[in-house]
Amino acid sequence: MTAFAAAPGGPQPAFAGRPDASSPEHVTFHPIVDLEAGTVVAVAPAVPGARIPDPDGEVDRAIQAARALSRAETLLPLQLVLRMSTLAYDRPMERLHRTLADLGRRPGGVIVSLTGDPGMPLDEAAARLGGLRSAGYLLALEAGDLPTRFVADMAPTVLILDPAVTRRAAADPRRAAIAEAFVALGRRIGGHVLAPGVASDDQLTYLRGRGVRLAQGPLLAPRDWRPGMAVTVPVGSGDLEHDRLGPRVTEFMMPATVMPDTATAEEVLSVFNAEPGTSSVVLVDRTERPRHTVDRTRFLLRLAGAYGHALHAHKPAARLADPPRSVPRTVPAIAALRAAGDDAERVYDDLVVIDEIGRCLGVARVGDLIRSLSALDH
Numbered sequence: 001m002t003a004f005a006a007a008p009g010g011p012q013p014a015f016a017g018r019p020d021a022s023s024p025e026h027v028t029f030h031p032i033v034d035l036e037a038g039t040v041v042a043v044a045p046a047v048p049g050a051r052i053p054d055p056d057g058e059v060d061r062a063i064q065a066a067r068a069l070s071r072a073e074t075l076l077p078l079q080l081v082l083r084m085s086t087l088a089y090d091r092p093m094e095r096l097h098r099t100l101a102d103l104g105r106r107p108g109g110v111i112v113s114l115t116g117d118p119g120m121p122l123d124e125a126a127a128r129l130g131g132l133r134s135a136g137y138l139l140a141l142e143a144g145d146l147p148t149r150f151v152a153d154m155a156p157t158v159l160i161l162d163p164a165v166t167r168r169a170a171a172d173p174r175r176a177a178i179a180e181a182f183v184a185l186g187r188r189i190g191g192h193v194l195a196p197g198v199a200s201d202d203q204l205t206y207l208r209g210r211g212v213r214l215a216q217g218p219l220l221a222p223r224d225w226r227p228g229m230a231v232t233v234p235v236g237s238g239d240l241e242h243d244r245l246g247p248r249v250t251e252f253m254m255p256a257t258v259m260p261d262t263a264t265a266e267e268v269l270s271v272f273n274a275e276p277g278t279s280s281v282v283l284v285d286r287t288e289r290p291r292h293t294v295d296r297t298r299f300l301l302r303l304a305g306a307y308g309h310a311l312h313a314h315k316p317a318a319r320l321a322d323p324p325r326s327v328p329r330t331v332p333a334i335a336a337l338r339a340a341g342d343d344a345e346r347v348y349d350d351l352v353v354i355d356e357i358g359r360c361l362g363v364a365r366v367g368d369l370i371r372s373l374s375a376l377d378h
Helices: 055-071 084-088 090-102 122-135 148-154 163-168 173-189 201-209 265-274 296-304 308-312 333-340 366-377
Strands: 028-034 039-046 078-083 110-115 138-142 158-160 192-195 258-260 280-284 290-295 326-328 351-354 360-364
Touching: 039 055, 055 078, 055 084, 055 090, 078 084, 084 090, 084 110, 084 122, 110 158, 122 138, 122 148, 138 148, 148 173, 158 173, 163 173, 163 201, 173 192, 258 265, 265 280, 265 296, 280 360, 290 296, 290 351, 296 308, 326 333, 333 351, 333 366, 360 366
Parallel strands: 039 078, 078 110, 110 138, 138 158, 158 192, 258 280, 326 351
Antiparallel strands: 028 039, 280 290, 351 360
């Protein structure tokens, strides 16, 4: 099996999209919305047309989707959908990996969403998923057709509900049980549940009340939505169930906006201008380890000062950054919140969640921790 290591040399300039005659101009963009913060945390480009059954065609569609998002000039994390059976084919996967690197997409900013039957023994599927995770990719599983034990062992970042569960959970006790089981599993493995196809207030209220944190669908964004546009999140009850032993920080983790630690201040500014909901940028080295964090408010104030743009725009953004406030993925959220309070000047800075070897997995917003833990106390 080919190991998908991060591309040597790191990503190219932030928006390195290339013209692609085969990529349709009417690619649509579907935002993944954090229901608590009301912000977009990732984007799933959709290439029109029937799914192509062969691995090369499947990867071609993924490449078209990635290039379309690069042309939209956003570094919001990218969600790519692949059949799990495609992972068995090394050559197409290597081509996808190289293309993502050419487009400036670091593995930590790509959610690989896997669907369908593995088409291979489960131990081989586990090894190939492990290869993607080792390279730093975030994993999402449409887990309805997979053995529960396999899903638990893989511990994906995102568990995706079947759209039929999204549609019918509020009225069908059997679908409701599936949604609740996925939420419980997600909490135990440190992941989030994504509900696709949310179309009504009733669906959203029910799923959010059961602890679903992420959603997509026409209720949240119009068909012509593009990166940078607002989304609509109706106000819900916020009555979430919580583990009385205390949730882990990963329960509040969102994908990070990551850039290489060599990025210039102007490149970071373009990200903040394109994505008003982005509160920070994590500057990482070639091994995906965080080296600096750029807080949106302080960064923009520095550039807005006298001669700020002239002094800083073409120099490394690290000059205007701070050391990352890193927390291990295994710590309780209450411990992470206490760590946030250690520096009075940076109390509300995003926390960078890291894995066992120090790689960036995502960020946790301190405001999310405060709101949710306060609700737990009551």
